[in-house]
Amino acid sequence: MKGLFSLFLLVCLPLFPLKSECVKGNCRIGSGTYQFNNGSTYKGQFYKGVPHGKGVMNMKNGDRYEGAFSRGQKHGEGKYYFRSGNKYIGQFKKDKIEGKGRMDYSNKDVYKGSWSDNKPHGKGRIEFASGKSVEGLWRNGKLVRKWKTENNNSVLNSSIKRTYKDCNKNYCHNESGKFTYRDGSYYIGDFTDGNAQGKGTCYYANGDIYEGGWKNHGPNGRGIITFTSGRKYSAIWKNGKPVEQVYDDGKQSLASNSRYRKAADGKVDMYAIVIGISAYDHMPALKYTDDDAYQLYAFLKSPEGGALPDNHITLLVDEIATRQNIRTSMQNVFGKADQDDVVIMYYSGHGLQGRFLPIDFDGYNNSLSHREIYDLLDQSAAKHKVLIADACYAGSLESEKGTFYSSLENFYNKIDESDGGTAIMMSSRAQEKSLEYSGLRQGVFSHFLLRGMKGEADTNSDEIVSIAELFRYIYNGVRRYTDKRQSPTIAGNYDKNMPLAMIR
Structure with missing residues (x-):
């Protein structure tokens, strides 16, 4: 069983080296054969220049994949033949073995069951060449709970x-x-x-x-x-x-020190922290929270979102979104803002009453209280402070060049002209769950948040999306999509005309 999980680095190979050519057919939209300069070949369907549909990839190292592709990645049902003699038949997702599948090993062992990130994960059964078998629960390639063995048919429950x-x-x-x-x-x-x-x-x-x-x-x-x-x-x-009270470590709030306040320098800057957590170890995993964070981060880096430079925005996703990293990032990022500036914090992940749950939340320790976050926002010198939370019980937070630069300048001027304040925009009421839908492949709240910031919320057509316009758009969209099961809320003392995005 030792050799069972030592081969998966071979699965995720880059599809397109820097130099390669289409040797036959239509490798843009249609069917063709693509030859890579590293010796690998792909034969099959293409869309917009990448494998998309059914195809066969022969790797230079001797591996072979037959099956479905999507946007250049192995995605869907397929077969992967390893040069070692191992063979996998089953589901793939974004270039990785993910879902249900079977691995036939060269030593005649067979694993059947659930996979995640190229490893057995979930319910599965390993049948050894010796005739023995073990059925149970797997976690990151390791058997963590046995249900049955050949010599013991007892079941845990x-x-x-x-x-x-x-x-x-x-x-x-x-x-x-x-x-x-x-x-x-x-x-x-x-x-x-x-x-x-x-x-x-x-x-x-x-x-x-x-x-x-x-x-x-x-x-x-x-x-x-x-x-x-x-x-x-x-x-x-x-x-x-x-919903019961969870362990509180009693640590002092980050914002207790007033040294973070800075005087105005006459220039408007925007700072942001974007957090997305999906792969929890001690809470049910979420599907799209990390993708939501990546998409918002990309938008804030774009001209429409303010063109934030790297030193003005921090992205914390999954394993790096620990309690300590979030605290440190809040201190560093919010500490840069002066009395002309804007600070934005976005959180997408699990929430309990009165707190968010970082990746290292273990069921008792390392939660992050709303009070701590709110205190820091309150202590920040920034003129405008915006907290956007897509989490269950978020409502408990309540207790071209010339054209581009002229548009961007107008955006920041609008910020400067508006009155200051703090706005807390929440994905749901205090007693509600925040919902994810596979049809959107996003959290519902974050889906409408991004659509609104990209321009759909600009109801007065002034090419600026204000916070009031954005919230109305999100509220109506979420309520309609969830059949009124989720109701976003907004609270705080803020200028409803505060700009959050612009339209080019």
Whole structure:
């Protein structure tokens, strides 16, 4: 089993070296054969000059991929033949083995199950050439919980031994049953009026197990979650989130020192911190929060978003978005602002009542309180302060050259002309969850935030998107898209005409 996970660096090879040529067909839009100067070849469908559709890639190192491509990357169903003799058949996503699949190893071992980031992750089964097999839960390529072995057919949870009524196909009422979710997670427990509701157990695709009250497809009431690491977290849950007070480390707020205030220098500058966290270890993983952060970062670097230079914007995504890194970035970035300037903080990730959860939140420690963030905003010398939060319970924050440069100058002049203040724009009310939708491939709030800042919110056609215009656009869009299940809010003492974006 030792050699099981030592081969995946071969999967993600660059598709396009600096020099290469189309040797046959149409390699722009159509079908053709592309020869790379490193010896690799691709034969198949193209769109806008990159592999897109069905195709075959023969790597210089002897590996071979047959299957679906999307925008130049292996994406969808495919087969990957390694020069070592290993063969993978299954799903790919953004050039990585991701989803359901089977790996046949050259030593005759076979793994079948879930994958993530080129490694077994989730439910899976390894069948050894010796005839033995192990079934269980995997985490980053490691077996963290056994369910079955050849010599021991015992199962950790006796409920799995039973055969339950399939409540995906049948109507279940006042009885026990099983409901399987699209990501592979499944719930076993009580059902009422066709809905999973009452006491039960949810086996998450990532290996976590929750036992306790269940409602609206999430933990509700008293329950305990056991993470793949072995750590347990007990809480009172509501709508899928823990709502009891979590551990507070009692550390002093960053903003307690007034030395961060700076005098005006007569020039308007904008500073921003953009945070996106999806790959939590001790909370259910989120799908699009990191992508939301990257997209907002790219917009703020663009002319329409203010053309922020590198030393005016900090991006913290996933593993670098620790509590300490967020605190340090807040201190460094907000500390640069003077009384003419604008500071913007964007956070997309998990939230609890009264706090955000950095990547190193372990169920008890390393949360980041709203009070701490608000204190720092309050202490900052910046004329305009904007906090944008796309998180569950965010509402609890309430307790061309000439054309380009002339437009950009107008944008900053508008900022200078407006009155100062602090605006806190939140993705949902205090008691609501913030929603993600696969159809958008974004959080709903962040989707409309970006669309609005790119110009759709400019209702008076003055080529400037004010904070009032932006909020109205987001509010109407989110409420409409979620059928009124999510209601963005805004609070603070701010000038409603404060510009947040411009239109070229």
